[in-house]
Amino acid sequence: MGDWADELCRALDEVEAGLAAACHLAPRMGGPEFEASLGMLIRWQEVRHLEERFEGLGGQPVGSRNGAVIKARGATERRLEDIMATVNATLFEQFGQKRIDIEAAATAYKTLLDRLAPDELVVATTNYDRSLEAGLVRAGRSCTTGFRGAPEETPVLDPSGMVKAASIDVPVIHLHGAVGWYFEDGRVHDHRADKPFNSTLGTPVVLYPDPDKEPASTATVDALWREFAYAIDAAQTVFVLGHSLHDPPLVAALNDVAYWKPVAISYYDASDREAVTAAVPRAVPVQVDFGPQPTFDDHALEEFIARAGDGPATPLTAHRRPKARSQRRSA
Numbered sequence: 001m002g003d004w005a006d007e008l009c010r011a012l013d014e015v016e017a018g019l020a021a022a023c024h025l026a027p028r029m030g031g032p033e034f035e036a037s038l039g040m041l042i043r044w045q046e047v048r049h050l051e052e053r054f055e056g057l058g059g060q061p062v063g064s065r066n067g068a069v070i071k072a073r074g075a076t077e078r079r080l081e082d083i084m085a086t087v088n089a090t091l092f093e094q095f096g097q098k099r100i101d102i103e104a105a106a107t108a109y110k111t112l113l114d115r116l117a118p119d120e121l122v123v124a125t126t127n128y129d130r131s132l133e134a135g136l137v138r139a140g141r142s143c144t145t146g147f148r149g150a151p152e153e154t155p156v157l158d159p160s161g162m163v164k165a166a167s168i169d170v171p172v173i174h175l176h177g178a179v180g181w182y183f184e185d186g187r188v189h190d191h192r193a194d195k196p197f198n199s200t201l202g203t204p205v206v207l208y209p210d211p212d213k214e215p216a217s218t219a220t221v222d223a224l225w226r227e228f229a230y231a232i233d234a235a236q237t238v239f240v241l242g243h244s245l246h247d248p249p250l251v252a253a254l255n256d257v258a259y260w261k262p263v264a265i266s267y268y269d270a271s272d273r274e275a276v277t278a279a280v281p282r283a284v285p286v287q288v289d290f291g292p293q294p295t296f297d298d299h300a301l302e303e304f305i306a307r308a309g310d311g312p313a314t315p316l317t318a319h320r321r322p323k324a325r326s327q328r329r330s331a
Contacts, residue, residue, distance in 0.1 A: 004094045005029040008038075011086045016079070023083060032211065032246050038087070039210025045080050088197045088204050095129040095179045097194035104292040105135025111294050112316075113139075115301065116239060122163055122231040122315045124173040126247060128206055130180070130193050133172045144169040145178075146224070147190045157181070157188035157205075159223050163231045173228050175250070176213075177206035177221060188220050215249050225249070231315045232257050237308040240265040240317045242290055245279040250317070258282035262307035264300075266290070 006027045009020035020026065024037045051073055056063040093099075109132070113121070121141075125132050133143040144166070146159030162171045174181075180193035184202030191201055207213050207221055215225040232238055238257055243265070245251055254263060258280055265280055266288035267273045276285045284304045287297035 004090060005034045007094060008087065008090045011090050012083065015082050015086060019079070019083070031244055035209035035211050035246060038208060039212060041083070042087075042208050042210065043212075045084065048077070048080070085199070087208070088199075091128060091204070091206065092179050092195075092197035095127070096196070097130060097134070097179070097192075100129060100131045100134055101292075102131070102134045102138050105131045106138035107292045108290055108294050109135045110139040112241070112290070115296065116305070116316075118237075120166075122166065122171050122173070122235065124175055124228045124231065124315055124317045126176045126243065126250070126317075127174070128176060128179050130178055136170060136172070142169045143172045145172050145174060145190070146227070155190040157190065157220065159227050163227050163234070171227070171231070173224050173231070175207075175215070175221070175224055175228060177204070179204075179206075181205035183220065211246055211248065213247070213249070228315075229253065235261065235315050237261060237304070238263045238315050238317065239304070240283070241288065242266055243317060245275055251279050254280050254283065254317075262304055264304040 005025065009025050009027045012020040012023065012025070023041050025034070025041075029037070055065060055069060055073075058069050059066045123132060123136070123143075133145060136143050144162060146157050146162045147155035148158050149155040159173070163173075178193070180191045180195070181204065182189050182191060182198075182202035183205050188205050189202065191198075197204065205220055207215065207217075216222045232253060235257075238254070238261065240254065240263070243250070245265075254265070257263060259282065262284065263280065263282065264284040264286050265276045266286050267276050268287070268289065273285050273287070276283060284300060284307070286300040286304060289295045
């Protein structure tokens with residue numbers, strides 16, 4: 001999230017000097033701090049329509065309309081429109097397909113799956129980008145993200161039953177939505193992920209960063225989370241790759257499943273390991289440096305594999321894109 005925080009602050013201040021600071025956003029913010037600040041802003045924006053209903057509480061005498069309050073509310077509304085347009089534009093730029101090194105992703109995921117050797121595979125990701133399915137396809141696996149439709153039509157999201165019906169295609173569940181998904185006329189359409197944000201296509205289908213996000217807040221995302229719940233219930237093992245564990249609904253699900261089946265969670269360094277053991281005490285921590293040539297803590301990975309045995313499915317919950325050789329580790 002660090003790169004996005006930097007770019008979003010720069011773009012906001014290009015719209016109006018001081019706009020980023022007024023949103024309580026700053027460059028080089030850590031992931032949790034950025035998520036909390038942006039989440040609070042978006043939650044406030046979503047309930048601002050209530051201000052007009054109760055504006056009489058600010059009038060003198062009570063019940064009257066105050067011109068200064070109305071003017072301030074109008075200025076805030078215009079700025080919020082600019083802010084959300086900038087959030088969406090930078091989100092698509094930072095997580096669009098042009099930012100993906102598909103060959104690196106293919107090598108990384110193939111190496112990982114060769115080590116885990118699942119009989120069947122279900123993948124869930126909190127990424128907005130599509131590096132995971134792009135990497136799997138390039139590595140020789142066919143995928144489905146829950147979109148259906150005739151070849152000449154724009155695909156429409158219908159994830160119901162995608163995990164249960166999976167055969168050859170690997171189900172890829174985007175728990176927070178994805179770049180290129182737009183909601184319009186009651187349906188979610190899949191457009192190209194290598195194009196900039198285009199408001200004429202509809203509303204972007206993403207759960208914006210927020211530690212208090214509610215997956216059930218929209219029917220679309222709720223349907224995806226139901227597929228995820230089915231997947232981890234049916235799975236024999238669960239392997240979590242690179243997740244920051246700042247997502248309470250996901251952490252709760254992992255703790256529930258860790259009581260009765262093997263769960264492994266990757267970490268990068270000692271401080272990450274502490275976060276893993278604190279968040280999901282029953283999980284097996286596995287040190288992983290996930291990039292074009294991933295490295296693993298072989299002892300911990302073998303411990304997890306030994307616990308796993310043979311099973312019907314292995315969900316791989318991924319959050320972090322594989323690092324290209326020139327990239328630093330993301331937060």
